Structures are given as C-alpha cells and as structure tokens.
Amino acid sequence: MGDLTDYDGGTIRALRFGLNGDIKFRRPWHYSIWFATNAFDQDFDPDDVDNISFFDYRLDIPIGQRTTFSVGKQKEPISLPRLMTLTWNPIQERTTAENAFMPSRNIGIVLSGNGLDQRMSWATGVFNNWIDSGESFSDNANQAVGRVTGLPMVSEDESNLFHLGLGLRYDNAKQGLRYAAVPEVRDAPFLVDTGQFDADSAFLINLEASWRRKALWILGELSRNEVDAPLLGNPTFNGYHLLASWTVTGEMRPYNRRSGVFGALPVARDIYHGGFGAVELALRWSVIDLTDAAIEGGEMQVAKAAATWWLSTRLNVSLNYQSIWNEVGETKGRADGIVVRLMIFTP
Numbered sequence: 233m234g235d236l237t238d239y240d241g242g243t244i245r246a247l248r249f250g251l252n253g254d255i256k257f258r259r260p261w262h263y264s265i266w267f268a269t270n271a272f273d274q275d276f277d278p279d280d281v282d283n284i285s286f287f288d289y290r291l292d293i294p295i296g297q298r299t300t301f302s303v304g305k306q307k308e309p310i311s312l313p314r315l316m317t318l319t320w321n322p323i324q325e326r327t328t329a330e331n332a333f334m335p336s337r338n339i340g341i342v343l344s345g346n347g348l349d350q351r352m353s354w355a356t357g358v359f360n361n362w363i364d365s366g367e368s369f370s371d372n373a374n375q376a377v378g379r380v381t382g383l384p385m386v387s388e389d390e391s392n393l394f395h396l397g398l399g400l401r402y403d404n405a406k407q408g409l410r411y412a413a414v415p416e417v418r419d420a421p422f423l424v425d426t427g428q429f430d431a432d433s434a435f436l437i438n439l440e441a442s443w444r445r446k447a448l449w450i451l452g453e454l455s456r457n458e459v460d461a462p463l464l465g466n467p468t469f470n471g472y473h474l475l476a477s478w479t480v481t482g483e484m485r486p487y488n489r490r491s492g493v494f495g496a497l498p499v500a501r502d503i504y505h506g507g508f509g510a511v512e513l514a515l516r517w518s519v520i521d522l523t524d525a526a527i528e529g530g531e532m533q534v535a536k537a538a539a540t541w542w543l544s545t546r547l548n549v550s551l552n553y554q555s556i557w558n559e560v561g562e563t564k565g566r567a568d569g570i571v572v573r574l575m576i577f578t579p
Contacts, residue, residue, distance in 0.1 A: 233558060233565035239419045245573075248287070262292040287337060299345035302357075305364075308338050308377040309355030310399035311453060312440045312493055313475075320496040322449075322477040322514035323538050324552045324573055328413040328424070329455045329471025329520050333436055334401070338375065339363050346490050351383040353492035373406040381440070381492030393487060397440030405431040409459065411469060411522055415556040416534050417569045423558045424522045426469075426529035431461035442494075444487065447479040449494070465525025473518035480511040502544035510542040523560075530560035546577040 250266035266287040290304035307315055314330050340359030346352060356378040362369040381397040403409070412425035435458045442451040454472040461467065479485075479497065486495040501507020516536045522529025533556070540550040550573050558565040 233423065233556075233567050236420070236567060239417070239421070241419070243419070245418070246285075250288075259294045261294070264288050264290045264292075295343075298347065299343065302342040302344065303340075305337050305339045306342065307336075308334065308340075308359060308375070308401070309342055309344065309357055309379045310334060310377050310401055310436075311379075311438055311455075312381075312395075312397060312442060312451065313453070315491065315493045317496070319575055319577075320494075322497075322512050322540060323416075323475065323516050323536055324550055324571060325416045325418060327453075327471070327473040327516070327518040328416060328532055328534060329453070329473065329518065331416075332411045332413040332424070332471065332520055332522065333438075333455055333457050333469075335361075340375075344491070348382075350489040351386065352381065353490060354378075354380045355491075367407070371406070374404050376402045379438075379492070383489070390487065391484065392445045393443070395440070395442040395444075395487070395492065397438075397442075397492060399436075399438035399440070401436040401438070403434045403436075405433050405460075409434055409461075411457070411529060413520055413522075413532065415532060415558070415567065415569065416518065416536065416554060417571060420569070423556070423565070424520060424530035424532045424560070426522050426527050429461065429464060429527065431459050431464070433460045434458065435460075444485060444494070446484050447482050449475075449477040449485055451475045451477075464527060467524035467527045469520075469522050469524060469527075469529070471518070471520040473516060475514060475516040477512060477514040480513060481508070483510045496545065497542060499542050499545050502542075504544055509544060512538075512540045512542070514538040514540075528561055530558065532559075533557040546579075547575070549574050 246268040248268040252264050254260035254262050268285050288305055290302055290306045293301045295301050314334050338359040339361050340357050342357035344355035359375040360372050362372040365372055379399040384394055386393040408428050409431050410428045412422040414420040415423050437456045439454045452474045457469045459467050483498050483500055485497055499510045502509055518534045521531045534554055536554040538552045540548055542548045552571045554569045556567040
C-alpha cells in the first residue's frame with residue numbers, strides 16, 4: 233500500500249459542543265445544535281475556514297402521538313449503526329460501506345413514527361445539501377431516503393430481542409458520483425476510490441439484522457448500490473459487515489423502539505461510586521467492492537478487534553486493532569493498524 237508513516241501519530245481530534253432543549257409549547261418542540269472545533273487537528277491554521285464544523289442543527293416537531301417532523305441538518309434515516317451516535321458504537325470508526333455510500337449528515341426534512349404497539353418504526357425524508365455545498369438548491373443533487381424496522385421477536389423483559397430493518401436511498405446524481413473509503417482509521421488515505429464519474433442516478437438498498445441477548449449483541453448489514461450510468465455499464469457496488477459485541481461486566485445496551493436503534497452502554501458501577509466501570513469487547517468484519525463494469529475502484533476487507541473500558545458514562549478509553557486487505561486492479565496491499573482513543577464527555 234506504499235509508505236503509510238505519514239499517518240502515524242496522535243492528535244486531539246476535536247472538541248465538540250452541543251445544545252439540546254425544548255421549546256415549551258403544549259407539545260414541546262425539541263432542538264439540537266452540535267458543532268466542533270478542529271483547530272488542534274488543523275494546527276491552528278488561521279487560513280483554514282473549516283475550524284468550526286456544524287454537525288447538527290435540527291428542530292423536531294411532534295405531530296399527533298406517534299409522528300415527528302424534523303427539519304435541518306441531520307442524519308439520513310438509513311442504517312442502524314449510522315443512526316447510532318459514533319461515540320456509542322463498540323468499534324471506533326464507521327464501516328467501509330457506511331463511509332462510502334452514506335453521508336454523515338445531510339440537510340432536509342424527515343417524517344418519522346412508530347406503530348404495532350411500538351414493535352415497528354418508520355422514517356422517510358428528502359435532502360439537498362445546498363447550504364454546505366455552496367451550490368444553489370436547483371444545481372445541487374437531491375436524495376430521497378426511507379427506513380422501516382421491526383421486532384419479530386422480543387421477550388417480555390426485553391432482555392432478548394431480534395431486530396430487522398430495510399433502508400432505501402435514491403440519489404439523482406445531478407453533480408456526479410464518487411464512492412471512496414479509508415480503512416476504518418480516520419488518519420489514513422482512501423484505499424478504495426471510484427473517482428468522480430457521471431451518472432443518471434443511484435439506488436441503494438440496505439438490509440439490517442440484529443440480535444441482542446442481555447450482554448451479547450450481534451449485528452449485520454448488507455448494502456447494494458445500483459448505479460444508472462449506461463456509458464459505464466451500469467455498475468453495482470456492494471458492501472457488508474458483521475459485528476459481535478459482548479459486555480464482560482454484564483451491562484445490556486438499551487433498544488429505542490421509537491427510532492429502531494440501540495443506545496449507549498450503561499455503566500452499572502462507575503469508578504466514582506466504588507466500581508470498576510464497564511468493559512466491552514467487540515469483533516467486526518467489513519467488506520466493500522467498488523469494482524464493476526467500467527469502474528475499477530478496488531476492493532477492501534477489514535477485520536477489527538476492539539476493547540472499550542467505560543470508567544463512567546462520561547469517560548472511556550478504547551483500543552482497536554485491525555488487519556486490512558486491499559486490491560485495486562493487479563495491485564494487492566496489506567496493512568495493520570492500532571488506534572488508542574480517549575473520550576471525555578461533560579454535561
């Protein structure tokens with residue numbers, strides 16, 4: 233894969249700040265504003281206009297008893313791990329398919345709700361990232377996204393449940409397309425990359441399946457991205473991942489029936505109350521293939537092992553090790569990575 237020593241080292245990745253609150257109507261409206269300063273990571277470069285980055289600015293408006301209308305910059309309603317806060321995940325970074333096929337945030341509107349005695353959740357939205365892109369609304373690409381989840385099996389005390397989900401995403405590709413991914417390490421180069429290309433549209437199908445039994449959690453996702461680009465042979469790109477997580481100290485991740493996602497790991501006895509905290513071990517295997525028809529973006533496989541020690545709900549340290557296999561054309565590569573991360577949360 234070439235010389236990767238430029239990517240060795242450490243950094244203060246970001247300082248994130250946020251505001252959450254309610255506007256006190258009869259049925260309260262909820263607002264979220266989250267941003268980060270990357271000044272440390274940018275070496276305090278005064279010419280860098282991206283020292284402040286807004287992650288979310290969203291307003292949630294309740295409609296009836298079970299439906300919410302959300303407007304602003306937010307996550308698209310697709311993929312269980314993508315919808316989970318990254319800091320809650322048992323593995324440090326997003327999978328290759330998530331990074332390549334799904335944006336971190338987008339600007340748009342979402343309608344969401346649940347039914348079947350809260351055993352089903354649904355969400356649908358339309359997006360256009362014109363504010364962040366600097367392009368006009370009419371010149372920017374549009375996306376339509378939807379997700380539905382269900383609980384075909386759940387025990388009375390909810391300690392044993394099985395989750396299924398289906399996500400769909402349409403992109404009119406007005407500005408062209410590019411799919412690329414780093415090997416699940418933030419400070420790393422793109423090891424698979426289609427480059428920018430013209431297309432008429434793209435349609436992503438994302439399947440989810442997850443089983444949680446007390447301290448054990450297993451998750452799998454399969455992504456299939458079909459591109460309408462006749463001059464390039466209408467390529468189809470695929471990705472999937474499998475994750476297994478076990479909390480050694482016995483804590484169980486909560487499940488949010490309203491949104492169809494798992495929450496942060498609770499800590500039964502933190503270090504401030506005479507306890508040891510919570511320890512979580514995880515394994516993940518992820519694959520992405522960006523080579524098809526006339527596009528040769530490459531293939532990548534990543535195997536990761538992770539250990540996270542939650543000293544409290546507001547302090548954790550994690551260690552991730554990964555092996556990476558990469559193939560682009562006739563060139564094959566092999567690499568390993570170790571990342572240690574400390575996260576501190578304050579109210």
